Amino acid sequence: MWCKNAFLAHSRNFIQLNHVYKNFSAIASVIEKASVGEVAEVKGWVRNLRVQKELVFADVNDGSCAQRLQIVIPKNLKPETLTYGSSVHITGKLSKSPRGQLELVAENVNVLGPCVVLDGYPFNPRTTHSPEYVRQYLHLRSRTNYISAILRVRNSVTRHIHDFFASNNYLHIHTPILTSNDCEGAGEVFKIQPDNEETVKAMMQEGRDKDSVYFGTKTFLTVSGQLHLEAICRGMGNVYTLGPTFRAENSRSRLHLSEFYMLEAELAFCDSIDKLQAVIEDLLKYLFIQTINSNEADLHLIDKEKARLPFWVDKKFVTLTYNEAKSILDKKGTVSTEEGLNKEQELALVEHCNGIPVFVIRWPKEQKSFYMKECQDDYTKVDALDLLTPITGEVVGGSLREDDYEKLKSKLPSERLNWYLDLRKFGNIPTGGFGLGLERLLQVICGVNNIKDTLPFPRWPHNCDM
């Protein structure tokens, strides 16, 4: 029989168990917790090596933090294979350098894996390689300062996102990657098929083509989890998802990827656009504050200018209607050949508002998706929003959802979405939600110009290495 006391005893047990393989020797822990005179053990990679008359100085980093630990090695202890790029296991005693920095005086130096630069290693010591150069070596680039710092920030931002929603009682939902919904992506979707011809043959039924043989229907990679979130929201309340989404666009801009992560949230019982704006504004400010707190040294390594809170963090975000935004742009004389706002115009609006993020609301209906709710006082507009920030322009898009059964029915783009219409038929509630591009947010937080450097394995046209 299970009882609370037994549980607590088990919890204590666990606390011991939990440390069996805790990474005690991580350089982050050594720098934070150990003190001069203590014995320490470090495993990592040599990021720099200076050989002097009596002593060798090796800067070692293990990826656990932005800092390198300086190792002082008496020359007689230096193995032949100790070079830039090699992996090492070092034991010794902690000491203070003449400059007052913590350093490790080695007593034992073991090279785990040598690194012969002339054998094709693409990086050199004391050299700043361009992001474009480094991007050619995806499998090795986590060894560079720039990329490893960004990946640590990405890890933290992801965690802060989950913390924000968990503390506000949102349920995390894994929306599906594979979907038979064919009408959200404006045609720029990937379709899937089994690769194995025997599987295709075995599953083939009369009248079906290869595209629909496996699932019985043509199947795509998701462009958004919103419609699925709406289904769960209408039974379980506030929900969110953070997962990969896909676009088969032929775009190679510094703001586009074929595979990227999107945070999407759906708010139950949400009946006004300003509630949605309040949550988005809270979330953005929370993420900037928490990330400075958790990763200041990493942000400093990526871009010194960004290692501080943005000035707007205690200011209210600006709100403009679409018409107001257009009239500001007209006065500036910017011209758009397309509907809506182009990237240049988005950035001009942020500049116009002195760099404070800008919500643009009340969009013309014909520019936005079928599921967006008509404004109550103007049937030509919908209750949609874009949030514009410096560097990337649009980083969030959202709307109230059309909850009128007849209106939605008249706009439904495909019979395949009858299930979505059904949601309005049985115990319907008002909802609203938004999507935030994780990589674009990371660009803004870190000050990274090219989106391809904000995730470990970027995919874009003609590039799917590894």
Added chain:
Amino acid sequence: MWCKNAFLAHSRNFIQLNHVYKNFSAIASVIEKASVGEVAEVKGWVRNLRVQKELVFADVNDGSCAQRLQIVIPKNLKPETLTYGSSVHITGKLSKSPRGQLELVAENVNVLGPCVVLDGYPFNPRTTHSPEYVRQYLHLRSRTNYISAILRVRNSVTRHIHDFFASNNYLHIHTPILTSNDCEGAGEVFKIQPDNEETVKAMMQEGRDKDSVYFGTKTFLTVSGQLHLEAICRGMGNVYTLGPTFRAENSRSRLHLSEFYMLEAELAFCDSIDKLQAVIEDLLKYLFIQTINSNEADLHLIDKEKARLPFWVDKKFVTLTYNEAKSILDKKGTVSTEEGLNKEQELALVEHCNGIPVFVIRWPKEQKSFYMKECQDDYTKVDALDLLTPITGEVVGGSLREDDYEKLKSKLPSERLNWYLDLRKFGNIPTGGFGLGLERLLQVICGVNNIKDTLPFPRWPHNCDM
């Protein structure tokens, strides 16, 4: 200029901001925090309705917890459209029922969305529908007890996984969904293409087929993030990923999905299989303990028998070599026509060990993947492990990775993996890792027989609705 004090001031600011749209009226909060005599506001769905002479009793649930709140409605306040399945907004005063349970005496009842069962709503009050029946209505099934409780457990288990690894300094890495590695999945992979014929035409180059027109190489959905994790691990230390993976198998068993979530971890500087076992055993025990703590009422709703800690949580897991396991099975007289262990044999081994989870280690080399490390004392075996549990059999698979450059080179299945070989050439380290199927783990934690009920939108052959 940014400084620590300013940061703290901002943090305080945030704490106020953060509550703008906190879900104060969630039934979970009302039950936990409010007390008799207080005014309360509740929004949710009517899960049961009993009409008596003077009073109407409505059980309302909003998905925030397993419990329903009983609403007592004076008959004159009952709207016509208040029925089973309808969504409601109710204000009133909290009180105690004659049985001592918290209830809400309604002062205002507003039906947000009616629900006419005869109009096609598939569920009925006071009826237990079978999981197979409910599964036909994916878009509505989060309104059932069984599925909503499982989704809350899934949310918690996911969170506990992140907590476990964060507290042990593992970095969360988003490994890619799209990959050009073609040699891990034993042929059972999905391939992808742009759906838009114009995109295909615009990107077509001479000598390329449709499968490789977009990325310049044939591209698949991932079957594992392990190789990518290994690349990051060899620069940043301990890493893990938790994301979707895919198999294009023609299998409809209660244990298989076409899209499922896998937790994969890679341990830096890991040179023995027992370190790997220790982490896996810790993780499993941690997840069971934390989930009982966070979701006891949900587990009770799913299966009364499972709403307690398993007896093995303070016992050491059993370890058997593959040879030992085979000899136990031989004595039992179970026969396998295939290599390795079949499902029946896996479950027989767990039963043989009195229901305690069993590690099977030291597997014949020819049964396992090319990247697994040869045992030091027996070149016919590899340092691999399977962890077997009740209900599902195998739930974790793992190994030390071959770190000898020449041995790995001789086993490499494709030139496309030269990057993987490269990792052994430059500053190599010993690593080991494992993969855990999230849905199978949920089956074991919740006691769910069919894997299709452990995630919101299951995909399996001929089934990709929504």
